[in-house]
Amino acid sequence: MADIPERGFPEAEFATRTAKAQAKMAEDGLSGLLLMSEPEVRYFSGFQTLFWQSPTRPWFLFLPATGKPIAIIPEIGAALMRRSWLDDIRTWSAPAPEDDGISLLTDLLSPLAQQGEHIGIMKGHETGLRMPLGDYERLIAGLPGLKINDATGLIRGLRMVKSEAEIEKLAHICAIGSATFAKVPEFAAEGTPLEDVFRAFRREALLRGADDVPYLVGGADQGGYHDVISPPSRRPLATGDILMLDTGATWDGYFCDFDRNYAIGAADDLSKRAYDVLWRATNAGMDAARPGATCRDLFYAMQSVIAEIDVQGGDVGRLGHGLGMQLTEWPSLAAFDTTVIEENMVLTLEPSLGYGNGRIMVHEENIVVRRDGVELLSTRAAPALPVI
Amino acid sequence: MADIPERGFPEAEFATRTAKAQAKMAEDGLSGLLLMSEPEVRYFSGFQTLFWQSPTRPWFLFLPATGKPIAIIPEIGAALMRRSWLDDIRTWSAPAPEDDGISLLTDLLSPLAQQGEHIGIMKGHETGLRMPLGDYERLIAGLPGLKINDATGLIRGLRMVKSEAEIEKLAHICAIGSATFAKVPEFAAEGTPLEDVFRAFRREALLRGADDVPYLVGGADQGGYHDVISPPSRRPLATGDILMLDTGATWDGYFCDFDRNYAIGAADDLSKRAYDVLWRATNAGMDAARPGATCRDLFYAMQSVIAEIDVQGGDVGRLGHGLGMQLTEWPSLAAFDTTVIEENMVLTLEPSLGYGNGRIMVHEENIVVRRDGVELLSTRAAPALPVI
Structure with missing residues (x-):
């Protein structure tokens, strides 16, 4: 077998992925991407844990129009996420059935909602919603004015071609x-x-x-x-x-x-x-x-x-x-x-x-x-x- | 180590689970449960495969008010599902991004929608939507009159207590x-x-x-x-x-x-x-x-x-x-x-x-x-x- 490669990626890899996504977001008129599935969170942050096997807690990554991704995650993942290239890591004590990240997301997205901006989420082929549907419906209902686009094609285009x-x-x-x-x-x-x-x-x-x-x-x-x-x-x-x-x-x-x-x-x-x-x-x-x-x-x-x-x-x-x-x-x-x-x-x-x-x-x-x-x-x- | 138990469950176990669910459905006024996550599909059918790790294809199980569950699944799973206790197994050639089970589900649910019935899906704590959100929205939009309740509590009550x-x-x-x-x-x-x-x-x-x-x-x-x-x-x-x-x-x-x-x-x-x-x-x-x-x-x-x-x-x-x-x-x-x-x-x-x-x-x-x-x-x- 050949030599074992290095684990992880240099920060430049995440910066490149993020820049490419943001370029496409600009083309598509998106002010942000709200991601919540394991591969997507890992793709932009490097956050890697088997803890995703527990269905109990949702994990969110928000990709703004410019700048680094923002993590909105359960406190149990904070130590590991702090080792990533991200600077802005917002946590809550999860599980919290009454508010599993929803108020943190609402705080983050409210300014965009007030301006009637569009954000992308993945709702197309080969995706799922990795948060309770009831929470999603509540989140969106609390953000009148926010437009939700399907960003599956955008993410698909990036992820299909490997570095x-x-x-x-x-x-x-x-x-x-x-x-x-x-x-x-x-x-x-x-x-x-x-x-x-x-x-x-x-x-x-x-x-x-x-x-x-x-x-x-x-x-x-x-x-x-x-x-x-x-x-x-x-x-x-x-x-x-x-x-x-x-x-x-x-x-x-x-x-x-x-x-x-x-x-x-x-x-x-x-x-x-x-x-x-x-x-x-x-x-x-x-x-x-x-x-x-x-x-x-x-x-x-x-x-x-x-x-x-x-x-x-x-x-x-x-x-x-x-x-x-x-x-x-x-x-x-x-x-x-x-x-x-x-x-x-x-x-x-x-x-x-x-x-x-x-x-x-x-x-x-x-x-x-x-x-x-x-x-x-x-x-x-x-x-x-x-x-x- | 003690003796190795039998694999699988006798059919009576699935019949009991189904009867218990249907009794609770009757109490809750539900004419059906639409399930799509691995543990729930397995709980009522015994269908067990690692193929769930592929996010490409959705899998559905419908629990009617009476009778055995109905499987609506990709053809690739038909041979394995036919070994279960189910009789009614409906399949399609998946993946099919334009219609990944949606028309089969629509056929199944239309009579209930026309009568304004309630069905349950899981949208509460510790759940996710294991199908594309866009497909879910399309499915529901095509079934005017159908009322969707959160059946998380019903399923939770059953699954928490083990046989x-x-x-x-x-x-x-x-x-x-x-x-x-x-x-x-x-x-x-x-x-x-x-x-x-x-x-x-x-x-x-x-x-x-x-x-x-x-x-x-x-x-x-x-x-x-x-x-x-x-x-x-x-x-x-x-x-x-x-x-x-x-x-x-x-x-x-x-x-x-x-x-x-x-x-x-x-x-x-x-x-x-x-x-x-x-x-x-x-x-x-x-x-x-x-x-x-x-x-x-x-x-x-x-x-x-x-x-x-x-x-x-x-x-x-x-x-x-x-x-x-x-x-x-x-x-x-x-x-x-x-x-x-x-x-x-x-x-x-x-x-x-x-x-x-x-x-x-x-x-x-x-x-x-x-x-x-x-x-x-x-x-x-x-x-x-x-x-x-």
Whole structure:
């Protein structure tokens, strides 16, 4: 494995992100952005904690038209936030069901409301509202005059294109993922319950340097697996099984997301053929992934190969997606997504197909788009279905 | 460790939960509940997957006034949902930014809207909206006549009191957590970087049977740590450090959540005293945790002991909380929470204090409230600060 990158980012990275956002805000006529989801708060502040797993407390970051972001957060996070590049950190003793940051936000936003200004929040595709809806409705009702725009496109545009420092982190966790998959033949064999394979995979990924393995799904069954989002069963692997493991491991807050397929003992012809088709579909996706192409182009490039065999079902909705601080991010490699591919986008190519009697197979690789083509971040899967 | 419990729940468990919810819905005049967050969808359907980590696709469960819940979910989850007790599973090819379940939901809810019925959604404390706010606004605008009530209290009332099958799972993961903490002296020593301690802890918990360790925070510093939600640094442990590890490990979708404190090499007097105070505060909390007491009572029982030393800061907002499918759940052990403690509530007791020069210390145990008092789910921490 290559050297371990530095954790965190230099302050300049946050300053650049903030300046880019503010330039777009000016274009869009926005006097501020109110952000409250983990990736966005981290993107502009560097604030990184697993405490987001507790749903109890909301966290807010306000990006003004000029100047550094302002944090409005529970006091429990103040010490950690003070280590960030932010200067203005406003806290309250949370949880406080009657006023979980609402009066602090009202104080901050009232001057903008009085002038009838527009602010942006994220309310579009692949977002959620990470605060109680009732609190949001109360907040807005208390700020008559304030105009709320959807800033999903603005944030999406920034986050889809990665910096070199981000790519370095993504490459590192992808390398850890590849090194972990290389060990699968050592702990997945006939007779091993799938649950134990999962446990061994997580332990191996940690040993290889992952901070965590928050996402691990997969399946194994005779002649092919049936769905791709299941937790593991206690069923022991058997000769003739097709085993798939799909992992999202993390390092310094960035994800890899790719899978590998294996046959246990022996592979059936149909699964071998499905594997070959998907392997070549992935190649077609890599060839198509150039700056200036659209996500739709990549989709059809892969789909045209998949069409050799795809007879049915196995609808996973798209053939890849963005990758970064989240396991899945914009854009989608799908017919509906006309996003233009740009240099330094990090993507998963994830062709899948239905075959046999309700079987499904999925391939996945992680790539970064460069000026002249793609760089693989994951070590390319074997060209033929590996037999363990 | 005791025998491993069965995974999942018998269908009767979901039928009971659904019947209880429907009885409360009738009392509250609700013709349905529209649920969309992971714990609630799982609570009524048994649908369990890590795929929720992908923010791309919304998932919906509708609880009608009578009959089984109805799933409105992306096609990628259909195979797994068909293994649940549900009969009515409606799917769409997601992601579909223009219509991510909205027309399916509109079809389902239109008859209720036309009759001016009330449905419940969760919009209160400790909730979020796990769908794009823009989609929610569009959905509601398309259903004139439909009345939306806040059903947080209804769901909260059900989920706070655990079944024996849930308690069995919680006891199992707490036992795994205790067995893992017992090994900390073997991998945390002077010179070991804190990051390596975290990695070893996760691997040990997996070895002991945890499905995952999604939450692990902590700190270590001379004479005490400074915050309780940080990721680990590369700083090596040094003699005189106070080390704290706080974990939320999972088994079959249920969390433990407790911490342990250790001194490296030698303990300073102030930290020893803080530890003793918190240990006794935890005892006071256990003594107070009886059916009929309020969360406020538990808070003051612990706070009165903490007051022996608490001189400043360290504001974490409460002294414990509910525990179950989420790392933190209702209720809060806080002055604001007058929830009456009931038999079979599972709680964390989490007294904390600020001391010294900006130091903080937190204790935490997991308990289940029984008719005559508490049962510890975590193995009680040592009465004096352990020195490694």
